[in-house]
Amino acid sequence: MSDLQLWTLxxxxxxxxxxxxxxxxxxxxTTSGFYVAGGGIPAPANGAAVAADWMSAASFISMAGIVAFSQNGYAGSVYLMGWTGGYVLLALLLAPYLRKFGKYTVPDFVGDRYSESARMVAVVCAIVVSFVYVAGQMSGVGVVFQRFLGVDTTVGVIIGMVIVFFYAVLGGMKGITWTQVAQYTVLIIAYLIPAVAISVQLTGIPVPQIGFGQILEELNGLQEDLGIAAYTEAFTQTNMLNMILITGALMFGTAGLPHVIVRFYTARSVRAARYSALWALFFISLLYTTAPAIGAFSKFNVIEQLNGTPVADAPSWFESWSSVGLITHTDTNGDGVINMGAADVTELAINNDIVVLATPEIAGLPAPIVGLVAAGGLAAALSTASGLLLVISSSVANDVYYKKINPRADEKRQLLVGRIAMAGAIVVAGYLGINPPGFVAQVVALAFGLAAASFFPILVLGIFWKKCTAKGATAGMAAGLAxxxxxxxxxxDIYGNSDGxxxxxxxxxxxxxxxxxFAVTIVVSQFTEKPTPVMQQLVEDVRYPGKTELVAAHASGELAEEELHGETHHGEHEAR
Known part of the structure; x- marks a missing residue:
């Protein structure tokens, strides 16, 4: 066993x-502990858990790679702009109001605000989004195990499945929350230490965000010498239309992600939910302002070390990552030399998912730091995976089983169903991790698009437009998702329509x-039955400070269904 494998282990x-x-x-x-940690998590801890939930394998493993190896950094910046801006949108427009509304899950909010039909569509949306997203996380786990412990990707994913199964099934949201606090600590330390070390190595500046600025001019020159567009040049790979649309999908998708939204239900109060968002923004910014620096440092080192180097003389890290198929060199001109110029751009293919993991090796940092980064990548992937799996579990157990199939089920039965659903979701997630439909961040980006198209409009309209109707929301969600x-x-690519x-x-x-x-929801709402006066008043009360008697009665479950919707939801009111 090598020193690298030993330290990683x-x-x-x-x-x-x-x-x-x-x-x-x-x-x-209890179900309250399983779904929302009893609503008793302090704001700083909740902020760290939100950050860990948020900073998935895509953020930790892939984002810097996309920024670095999209040929230029500008094209990859959509992920930074979209994900960061989306979180601000979530904190300002949705999180406090959803917490005040007082339900366990996003489908729970949709069901109470609109109708049971809308709840079922929301359940489908939540499950689809979560499974697409979790595929990227489990795939990231496989990448880490494959490279650093020398095990097959399938074995690595299975190990990750077993660990997530243990702490997610046993502790539910409470266990996941405190585990995510620990995982955030691991991942941010693992991310910052090599970034600081490489910044000092290349620029003499210990602050990566400042060192990043120092290296850009040199990196621009290196790429131009190779016949490649400057690292900072705009619209060389992605045109303006797609830059806007991708940034929008990531931003609005962020604000509609069910596994992030549910974290605000764990806060002790509406005020604590706001402070949780503030803490989360701080914790997230530590990584998100460092990612562009790591991307630039990595690109600079790769060009310096590999371009024009004979394959036989390539550094050891090149051979290590090539041996597991994550770096591919095709000697098109047969000269035995690695060429990275525009004419030879196809000679070297570097998997975006390895950049952060490989950067410490590329910079020649010691094995303990490399091992720590591997542990950080696993922490990022597992923290988000557990949150997504809880969304799937709660959607099945709370929104389908308890609300539709067996409203008389006691807490013990609900917990059992929730844990069984979690176990089933983990098995499916593992399969998707072993057979992912793309690299990690690309798969995650698809999930954000689905969340933007399904949840964001009906959440915003549900809070800020009291006359948004159940049929409008149901039709809008279905149309957007489909x-x-x-x-x-x-x-x-498999369908041959990649130009779109x-x-x-x-x-x-x-x-x-x-x-x-948005269009379908608004149009259909104009021609369908409006919400009851009680529901309209509740929506209005949720938007203003303080807790009215109506809001308190709804949050505690004392408000009758016929008062909210004008008719009894099947079985639910009788169970009360």
Whole structure:
């Protein structure tokens, strides 16, 4: 066993043991604890958990790689702009109001605000979005295990499945929350240490965000010497239309992601939900302002070390990553030399998912730091995977089983169903991780498009337009999800339609789907039965400070269904 594998194994063993210990100490026996951690998580801890939930394998593993190896950094910046802007949108427009509304899940909000039919469509949307998203996380787990522990990708994914199964099934949201606090600590330390070390190595400046600015001019010159567009030049790969649409899909999708929204239900109060958002923004910014620096540093080092180098003399990291198929060199002119110029751009293919993981090796940092980064990548992937799996579990157990099939089920039965649903979701997630439909961040970007097209419009309209109707929301969600999913499937390469309509990329079509959702919801709402006066008053009260008697009665479940909707939801009112 090499030093690298040994240190990776040490850090993975320590961190996994910590996660399991936290989950054991946080085990729950109530549905409130399983779904929303009893609503008792302090704002700083909740902010760290939100950040860990948010910063998935795509953020940790792939984002810097996309920025670095999209030929230029500008094209990859859509992920930085979209994901960061989306979180601000979520914190300002949705999180506090949804917390005040007082339900466990996004489908729960949709069901109470609109109708049971809308709830079922929301359940389908939540499950589709979560499974597409979790595929990227489990795939990231496989990449880390494959390279650093020398195991097959399938074995790596299975190990990740077992760990997530243990702490997610045992502790539910409470176990997941405190585990995510630990995972955030691991991933941010693992991300910042090599970034600081490489910044000092290349620029003499210990702050990566400042060192990044120092290296850009040199990087621009290197790329221009190779006949490639400057690193900072705009619209060389992605035109303006797609830049806008992709940024929009990522931004609005962020604000509609069910696994992020549910985190705000774990806060102690509406005020705590706001402070959780503030803490989360701080924690997220530590990584998101560092990612462009890591991307630039990595690109600079790769060009410096590889371009014009004979394959036989390539550094050891090149051979290590080539041996597992994540770097591919095709010697098109047969000269035995690695060429990275515009004419030879196809000679070297670097998987976007390895950049952060490989950067410490490329910079020649010691094995313990490389092992720590591997543990950080696993922490990022597993933290988000657990949140997504809980969304799937709660959608099945709470919104389908309890609300539709067996409203008289006691807490013990509900927990059992929730845990069974979680186990089933983990098995499906593992399969998708072993057979992902693209690299990690691309798969995640598709999930954001689906979230933007399905959830964002009906959440915003549900809070800010009291006359938005149940039939309008149901039709809008269905139209947005169906058109976006159909376009994404139609434009992936296997169907030969990769150019799409008007050149719109599949990762940006979520913005179009969102506009379709808004249009259908608004038009149908004009011609269908308006919400009851009680529901309209409740929606109005939720938007203003303080908790009225109506809001308090709804949050506690004391408000009768016929008062909210004018008719009894099947079985639910009788169960009360």
């Amino acid at each position: 040490v850090f993975v063993a320590i961190t996994f043991s910590l996660y399991i210990y936290i989950a054991y100490r946080s085990r729950v026996s 058109t976006t999913l159909a376009y994404q499937l139609w434009t992936i 309509i008007f050149g719109i990329q599949e990762t940006g079509f979520g913005t179009i789907g969102m506009l379709i959702n």
